[in-house]
Amino acid sequence: METSKNKAEACVLADSFQALGDETKARDLLEAWRWPNGPVCPRCKNAGDKRISKLEAQSTSRKGVRKGVYFCGACRKQFTVTVGTILERSHVPMSKWVMALSLLCSSKKSISANQVHRMIGVTYKTAWFMCHRIRHAMTADPATEPKLTGTVEVDETFVGPRAKPKTPVVALVQRDGLARVKVIASVTQKNLGAALSECVSKEAVVNTDEHPGYKNPLKQWKEHQTVNHSRQEYQRNNQDGSKASTNTAESFFSLLKRAIIGAWHHISREHLARYANEFAFRWNTRHQTDGTRLKGFGQLIENKRLTYRQVSCVC
Numbered sequence: 001m002e003t004s005k006n007k008a009e010a011c012v013l014a015d016s017f018q019a020l021g022d023e024t025k026a027r028d029l030l031e032a033w034r035w036p037n038g039p040v041c042p043r044c045k046n047a048g049d050k051r052i053s054k055l056e057a058q059s060t061s062r063k064g065v066r067k068g069v070y071f072c073g074a075c076r077k078q079f080t081v082t083v084g085t086i087l088e089r090s091h092v093p094m095s096k097w098v099m100a101l102s103l104l105c106s107s108k109k110s111i112s113a114n115q116v117h118r119m120i121g122v123t124y125k126t127a128w129f130m131c132h133r134i135r136h137a138m139t140a141d142p143a144t145e146p147k148l149t150g151t152v153e154v155d156e157t158f159v160g161p162r163a164k165p166k167t168p169v170v171a172l173v174q175r176d177g178l179a180r181v182k183v184i185a186s187v188t189q190k191n192l193g194a195a196l197s198e199c200v201s202k203e204a205v206v207n208t209d210e211h212p213g214y215k216n217p218l219k220q221w222k223e224h225q226t227v228n229h230s231r232q233e234y235q236r237n238n239q240d241g242s243k244a245s246t247n248t249a250e251s252f253f254s255l256l257k258r259a260i261i262g263a264w265h266h267i268s269r270e271h272l273a274r275y276a277n278e279f280a281f282r283w284n285t286r287h288q289t290d291g292t293r294l295k296g297f298g299q300l301i302e303n304k305r306l307t308y309r310q311v312s313c314v315c
């Protein structure tokens, strides 16, 4: 059983590789990832209740119809699989997008834009922008994502080149659950409190180190446990059987830092949040196979437009 499942999942990645250079195959893959139950109109969300028809073969106009165009019987507008996604208005062939999506979804320690540029054959600048669009889609939306609950470990670290001032990053990790990550301007009560309010349910038991910035904000939470790292305390067994530690949050950071050293090298403060969110996405889907993660990601590429101006105008 397990072997055949693994085989099927492996095929999802193999399919992406095989589709390189074959736009029809790549479009079929992307449609299958985005619309596992058949096409859905991105404008009116008609999922086939009112007929959706494929226009390709029926074209009689002089220009012909672009490939993969559907007609929605409800809003009477046309759409393709890229409308409203991170691929919209991109001039990069779809098969190269499919390949880039596969690479970023399956590389455990991430992948550099430079390597994507070499592997899929686009310029470095294009690869860099594609990677940022993909990371943008991987970013969890706090308005729709569930808040972390149960036991939540919160820890802060500093990321950046040795010589320059480093940027503080807060990881909020539900033990045996999901992780959220926030880049903050400075480690203050106000900023830590804002990150906690955005990501963690007030019903959670929050574990932190002894940093004084957590104390006041966490009075509003159900319980606050601290471990005192300066006294070499890394895990404490409480009388009620629970364990106080921030070990999970720390392992999140150690993996993130390995990606920075191994793949991304230098990342600027302006883009750090997107890199960190890419990392949280893979952490949150760590129990999935690469194929399942990739198919699931196909559902996240909607409503996540990011223009080059938005990423490049941060000076």
Ligand SMILES: [Zn+2]
Residues within 6 Å of the ligand: 041, 042, 043, 044, 045, 046, 072, 073, 074, 075, 076, 077
């Ligand atoms: Zn429609």
